[in-house]
Amino acid sequence: MSSFVIQLQTPQLCHLDELVTLDQDCLGGLWTKEGYQRELKSPNSHFWVLSSDTTETLIGGGCYWEILEEAHITLLMIAPQYQGQGLGQLLLYGLLRDAMRRNLERATLEVRVSNQPALSLYRKFGFEIAGRRTGYYKQTGEDALVLWRSGLDYPQFQQELSTWEQQIKDRLSHNHWQFSIVEP
Ligand SMILES: CC(C)(COP(=O)(O)OP(=O)(O)OC[C@H]1O[C@@H](n2cnc3c(N)ncnc32)[C@H](O)[C@@H]1OP(=O)(O)O)[C@@H](O)C(=O)NCCC(=O)NCCS
Numbered sequence: 001m002s003s004f005v006i007q008l009q010t011p012q013l014c015h016l017d018e019l020v021t022l023d024q025d026c027l028g029g030l031w032t033k034e035g036y037q038r039e040l041k042s043p044n045s046h047f048w049v050l051s052s053d054t055t056e057t058l059i060g061g062g063c064y065w066e067i068l069e070e071a072h073i074t075l076l077m078i079a080p081q082y083q084g085q086g087l088g089q090l091l092l093y094g095l096l097r098d099a100m101r102r103n104l105e106r107a108t109l110e111v112r113v114s115n116q117p118a119l120s121l122y123r124k125f126g127f128e129i130a131g132r133r134t135g136y137y138k139q140t141g142e143d144a145l146v147l148w149r150s151g152l153d154y155p156q157f158q159q160e161l162s163t164w165e166q167q168i169k170d171r172l173s174h175n176h177w178q179f180s181i182v183e184p
Contacts, residue, residue: 004175004178005052006053006059006090007180009048009182010048010184011049011061013040015058016033019049019058045063045065045074047061048061060076066104069105071095072108072109073109085177086175089125090172090179092121104153107152110146111145112142113132113145122147125149126151126160128148
């Protein structure tokens with residue numbers, strides 16, 4: 001049986017409309033088209049997307065801001081019909097790999113206390129809860145947990161990345177998927 005290839009790549013301006021649609025489907029409208037345009041142009045914002053080589057549609061997107069030696073993850077989303085199949089792991093792997101290559105030391109993000117899938121994913125990659133922001137999400141009043149992942153600059157992090165890469169490959173192969181990284 002032939003394999004489909006999922007590409008991990010940096011987005012282009014032509015992906016803007018698809019990013020906004022993904023955002024609406026996954027996050028209920030976090031950023032506008034202008035917001036995405038700003039992110040794609042910002043030198044401190046590092047953006048990666050997943051796309052399918054067969055349908056050429058975007059499957060997911062993730063982004064972090066480089067602030068001093070820290071990666072502040074601002075976005076992580078997988079299209080609802082593709083969730084639960086290992087692609088969130090692939091995207092997070094891509095962001096952390098990118099941060100390591102830029103010599104960043106640690107990563108951080110905020111997540112809703114109720115977002116168990118995301119929390120479970122971040123824990124798998126070694127993120128730890130460092131704090132809680134009460135009523136952080138204005139619309140619902142929900143609290144955010146603040147997570148940190150240190151050690152991106154330690155020599156063993158490269159080994160951890162290789163281990164995750166193999167696990168992700170094995171997981172994707174269940175669906176006859178492979179992934180390839182398109183370096184910018
Ligand atoms: C969070 C999100 C990116 C995860 O992507 P995904 O492709 O579904 O995740 P994966 O299939 O790679 O799963 C990775 C791990 O996440 C956890 N996970 C995923 N779905 C889960 C679920 N429904 N319940 C519990 N844990 C879940 C598991 O630990 C899983 O590992 P496992 O399959 O080995 O048990 C995706 O659900 C999403 O886009 N959600 C909406 C947007 C969002 O909440 N983004 C995060 C904001 S901080």
